[in-house]
Amino acid sequence: MTVAVTGASGQLGRLVVEALLKEGVTPVAVVRDPAKVADLAALGAEIRQAGYDDPAALDRAFEGVDRVLLVSGNEFGSRVAQHTNVLRAAERAGVELFAYTSIPNIDRNEMILAQEHRGTEAVLDEASVPVVRLRNDWYWENYLSGLAPAIESGVLYGAAGTGRVAGASRADYAEAAAKVLTTDGHGGQNYELGGEPLAYADLAQAISEASGKPVRYQDLPQADYAAALAQNGVPAQYAQVLADADAGIAQGILDIETGDLQRLLGRTPTPAVEVFRAALA
Structure with missing residues (x-):
């Protein structure tokens, strides 16, 4: 079985490739710039060059390739067209x-993201090949950039109210993706993936x-939080996206308790405190 991972130089894609190697699979790491994944090549991954805008x-x-993981792109405004290019190439490959990798509760999720x-x-x-959707909740790593300010001031700011986030470590989601890619019975599944739900408190x-x-x-x-982020150096448009995400959290969009991630991992996902402690060490 040959498994390809797109966006393999990114934070999630890289971890999926490493997880596949641990599973005894030689993955195909698809990247725009092979120089960025020389370390993965050294570990045994096969490197192939392709961008999401290049069908050929x-x-x-x-x-x-037998199985493909499309790690969602980061070029906002172009992602649907780019993702479609990847799907069509996978269809042509049969x-x-x-x-x-998607986002939770897609049918009622009104977040900008x-x-x-x-x-x-x-x-x-409308795909002509079997599809599995990995609807990842937030990574606990999303909050790492805010650790130092929160510790220094003694205050974690947000606009999430009492809404809960069912986060997990990025490595947890990567391991789950590797399990899906190396085992059978996942075609047609929509996995709502999250760990223990936590409120911002x-x-x-x-x-x-x-x-x-x-x-x-x-x-x-929400508006005050966006303004505060902008005043602290976050680009205004991105500050609006972050505040909008918190508003979605307040509405319960990321409060996932399906157990899908736990079942795929065969264990409890990594607690937030462990991710934070490791980052601070």
Whole structure:
């Protein structure tokens, strides 16, 4: 069995390739710049060059491939077209499984971040090959950039109210993806993947436990939180996206308790406090 992972130089894709190697599979790491994954080549991965905008290169990358993981791209505004290119190349290659990293609760998720995932999933609905959707909740690593300010000020700011995030470590999601890619019975499945749901007050407590410093959660109105992020150097458009995501959390969009991630991993996902503690070590 030959498994290809796109976006393999990114944070998630790289971890999926490493997880596949641990499973005894020689993965095909599909990247725009092979120089960025020389370490993966040294570990035994096969490197093939292709970007999401290059159908001919994608065709070459998927030659002889049985299963593909499309790690969603990061070029906002272009992602549906790019993802469609990857799917069409996989269809032309006749793959037996096409996996896609999406976002939870796509049918009712109104986050800005969900829009292109929804568009991509609509394309996947018409795919001619078996598809599995890996709807990943937040990575606990999403909060690492805010650890130092929260510890220094003693306050974690947000606009999520009492809404909960069922996060897990990025490595957990990568391991789950590797399990899907190397085992059978996943075609047609929609996995809502998340760990233990935590409110932001719980995240503040986890930061306190990891750092040994008292941290509390301060909830702000969405507009005020976006303004505060912008005032602290976050680009204004991205600040709006982050505040909008918190508003979705407040509505329960990321409060996932399906147990799908636990079943795929065969264990409990990594707690937030462990991710924070490792980052602070």
